[in-house]
Amino acid sequence: MTVPAGSQAVDRAAALLAIIVESGEPRTFTSLVDELGLAKSTTSRLLHALERNRLVRRDRAGLFRPGPLFAVYAAQHDTSQDLLDVAQATLDEIGERTGETVNLAVPRGEEVVQVAQVDASYLLGVTNWLDVSVPPHCSALGKIFYAYQAMSLPDELSVPPSGRSMSRRELEADLAETVRRGWALTWEEFEEGLVAVAAPVRTRDGSVVAAVSVSCPTTRITKADAARLGEQLTSETLAISRQLGYRSGKAKP
Structure with missing residues (x-):
């Protein structure tokens, strides 16, 4: 034609x-x-x-x-809504596939801002993370932003409700591992019995502008399951990144 x-x-x-x-x-x-x-x-x-x-x-x-x-x-507009418009279908698909809670977040200064959540299919124990403030260093979403330099590491790391403190050296090693494998993991670091896995969302130049996480209780996941989930989540967030113009091979460290 x-x-x-x-x-x-x-x-x-x-x-x-x-x-x-x-x-x-x-x-x-x-x-x-x-x-x-x-x-x-x-x-x-x-x-x-x-x-x-x-x-x-x-x-x-x-x-x-x-x-x-x-x-x-x-x-005149909340640009996070534009991102959500692009990501919503993928978030819904992840939620349907895993049956667990799915969150989309963006970095804002020193804070991780949750902009959307797909609730777990389980009726009991669903937390609305949009209303919860989580120290970034014990959040899978926050680790993504630290690892890919979308946020700067603080001078001091606060102690989360779990009471499990982490040294800066331990966190830096964790962040290096996050970059190596392409996804972040928190295992009972913020709250006892809670696991979260997150993967980055990139724009055309490879910059990380958002992240997607899946969280669930330890009773429904093993560490081997978490690794498989991380790999799957990385592929699914790549689909969002491609809609934002990203092409593999252009990622910033």
Whole structure:
């Protein structure tokens, strides 16, 4: 089927806008020409059209950045809702497959902010983690953010309700293991009898912007089960990451 000229122009402009928005840094005109493989004249016309509509802007150095329309949108909307819109179907699938509690969280300064939960299918013992403040170092979600440098490690580690304190050296070793295998684990570190596994969600440049966890009691899981769950969860969060523009091999350490 032949694509109409107008549709082709829209597709090209959309591809150009996606590159600029998803890049981790401002883009030069030459880099945009090279990446899209379009003629310089065509790229120039598309950029002018995007500028006129406030979708891109040129800074003082002549580099292209996302335009002011994105700032307007960000000011008027909760961007965590956008992430949830992308992730919800996967969260539901994980919940249906495991039967356990599933949470989506994002880093905010020194805090882990829970933005969504899919409740376990078990009627008893379901905790609403959206209302619970958990020290990040004894949270599988927090370990993901620490391990992939989405949050900075605190100078001091608080003692969780379980009373099981962890030294900074022990935590750093745990975080290194998290990066090696691609998922985080907490085993009765926050609360006795509670296990959680988490995996990262990435954007186009490989940065970790969110994490998904599955939590359950020790009575329903073994450490071998947790390892299998971690591997499965990593594949499932990769599906979310791909919707955000991430491609394997671009992950930041």
